[in-house]
Amino acid sequence: MGKIIALVDGSIYSESVCDHAAWVAKSKGWSVDIVHVIGRRDESADPRNLSGNIGLGARTALLNELAELDAQKARLAQKRGRAILEDAVARATAEGVEAHARLRMGDLVETLREMEADADLVIVGKRGEAADFAKMHLGSNVERVARSTTRPMLVASRAFQPVKKLLVAFDGGTPALKAVDHIARSELFAGLKLHLLTVGTDTTETKRGIEGAAALLKGAGYEVTTEIVAGEPDKVIADRAEAHDFDLLIMGAYGHSRIRNLFIGSTTTEMIRSCKVPVLLFR
Numbered sequence: 001m002g003k004i005i006a007l008v009d010g011s012i013y014s015e016s017v018c019d020h021a022a023w024v025a026k027s028k029g030w031s032v033d034i035v036h037v038i039g040r041r042d043e044s045a046d047p048r049n050l051s052g053n054i055g056l057g058a059r060t061a062l063l064n065e066l067a068e069l070d071a072q073k074a075r076l077a078q079k080r081g082r083a084i085l086e087d088a089v090a091r092a093t094a095e096g097v098e099a100h101a102r103l104r105m106g107d108l109v110e111t112l113r114e115m116e117a118d119a120d121l122v123i124v125g126k127r128g129e130a131a132d133f134a135k136m137h138l139g140s141n142v143e144r145v146a147r148s149t150t151r152p153m154l155v156a157s158r159a160f161q162p163v164k165k166l167l168v169a170f171d172g173g174t175p176a177l178k179a180v181d182h183i184a185r186s187e188l189f190a191g192l193k194l195h196l197l198t199v200g201t202d203t204t205e206t207k208r209g210i211e212g213a214a215a216l217l218k219g220a221g222y223e224v225t226t227e228i229v230a231g232e233p234d235k236v237i238a239d240r241a242e243a244h245d246f247d248l249l250i251m252g253a254y255g256h257s258r259i260r261n262l263f264i265g266s267t268t269t270e271m272i273r274s275c276k277v278p279v280l281l282f283r
Contacts, residue, residue, distance in 0.1 A: 002030035002121075004025055005035055007122070010080070011128050011129035017156045019095075020278060021092060021099075022096075030097075031100065032100070033102050035111070035115065036104070037108045037111050038078065038106075082103060116149060116150065121151060122149050122152070122154070123154045124154075126156060126157060128142075152280060154280050161247060163189075163192065164192060165193045166195070167195050168183070168196050168251070169252075170196050170213055172198070172206070175251075179251065180216060190221070194217060195244070196210055197237065198227070199232075199233040202228045207228070234267055234274060247278075250282075
């Protein structure tokens with residue numbers, strides 16, 4: 001049985017993460033591990049020295065009081081984490097899928113790296129509870145997770161909606177080819193309409209690449225349209241996704257070399273930030 005790792009916190013995006021996880025799990029017959037990670041700052045019991053220039057006895061008493069406060073904070077963080085997981089598991093199981101709660105402490109990326117070995121998909125909300133909505137910033141952990149995970153990663157939008165139309169951003173690179181191959185083999189998208197979009201120069205090589213991808217998808221039974229458009233990838237793709245009511249964007253993400261990662265990575269980050277639909281990323 002396949003497995004999904006769904007990362008949740010106290011944000012409004014966690015409900016969407018659970019709904020997207022249930023959608024995939026029901027279609028594929030996979031189970032879901034719903035994971036909440038308590039960061040080191042939240043669970044620290046290390047008393048910080050705030051005693052200043054006070055007497056030794058008073059300082060010891062103050063440090064003991066601070067240690068107790070930190071211990072209370074850690075216990076509260078664990079209770080809150082369990083409550084978040086209980087709600088998330090209840091939401092997923094109500095959809096008829098097998099879901100398990102996993103409470104972990106430490107760094108999110110390190111924890112995910114330890115857990116993802118037998119996972120098939122990672123799902124995370126576009127923004128966490130600490131994100132700055134006014135400035136439309138991504139959650140602080142989304143890009144870290146996207147750059148580190150070796151699994152396909154679904155970035156959930158604010159609310160789940162049934163997926164009927166797919167937009168595939170195709171640049172001919174290895175991650176994009178992986179995405180096309182995954183779609184062709186996946187029953188999750190069977191019967192959906194699909195549009196392949198390449199942003200770049202309309203050359204013979206570009207045409208050959210997108211037509212080859214389209215042929216593979218048509219062979220798998222998809223109804224496919226293609227388009228090559230000049231412009232800035234992040235703006236063109238985001239505009240297409242919104243103007244034509246696509247429900248899901250699928251794309252390759254983040255290069256492996258430092259230089260490629262610098263340029264392609266920034267485009268991927270901007271795509272996640274600007275698109276209002278969920279984004280499925282392949283490395």
